[in-house]
Amino acid sequence: MTPITEVEGRRLALTNLDKVLHPATGTTKGEILHYYATTAGALLAHICDRPVSFLRYPDGPDGQLFFTKNPPPGTPSWVRTVSVPRSEDKNARQVVVQDLPTLIWAANLVVEFHVPQWRVDEPAIADRMVFDLDPGAPATIAECCDVALWLRDRLAADGLYAYAKTSGAKGMHLLVPLEPTPSERVSAYAKSLAVEGQASLPGLILHRMTRSLRPGKVFVDHSQNAAAKTTAAPYTLRARTEPTVSTPVTWEEVEDVTARQNLVFRLGDIAPRLARYGDLFGPLINLNRARPLP
Structure with a gap:
């Protein structure tokens, strides 16, 4: 029986929660969903208002991987999609992950989150x-x-x-x-x-x-x-042998020659880092840090 959960008023069917997606660490799909639920605040800040592309790996990194910009089949009607330019004479729709229900719905498909450097209100x-x-x-x-x-x-x-x-x-x-x-x-x-x-x-x-x-x-x-x-995107899991995360780091960590080889972070490392540092990519969404291109 597929468990149904309610996330901020949206009913979601979460599937195969015990399925091991990263055999090297025994990481299950349920653990991946928990990771996204607990880091949602930081992740959503960097992907909201941007059209999201998905790299899907439903059978883990050793299974079939496929990249899609189109809304996946069965996308709920309440998931926001927007029309974005795909070529000079054609537009297409893409998902925008604005909230926790959409994030958990997408994570249930087992995906990496990829975004462009522009927002939906100003393409390109x-x-x-x-x-x-x-x-x-x-x-x-x-x-x-x-x-x-x-x-x-x-x-x-x-x-x-x-x-x-x-x-x-x-x-x-x-x-x-x-x-x-x-x-x-x-x-x-x-x-x-x-x-x-x-x-x-x-x-x-x-x-x-x-x-x-x-x-x-x-x-x-x-x-x-x-x-x-x-x-x-910042904080997305990657389709790798282990459940590694694209993780913001401090410049001190980058400068520390002895620590460099340890700059690999897995899903269990992120909550402690957020507790210690906050969102190190916060300045990217702080307009006071934006500067004109020379």
């Missing part, structure tokens, strides 16, 4: 910039930290604030709050910094995803600033 007008730092083995997150520090200081020279999080996979994400700016301009600026980084640190930074050049270096992926692209 970015209010933040992102750099995805992707290490090529044998480089690790430690090398990503060095690149993140270079980018932080370079952005500061242009009057911009940067905030770091683990990707929840191998690398890191840097996000920068902006005054609303066309995505094309943000993309061009981000690319220029990646190119400058490669010129400054050619042994460490790449600005193009050239496979033959990747070993031992960090690819600074600026492409996710394009209006059509998305990035894993």
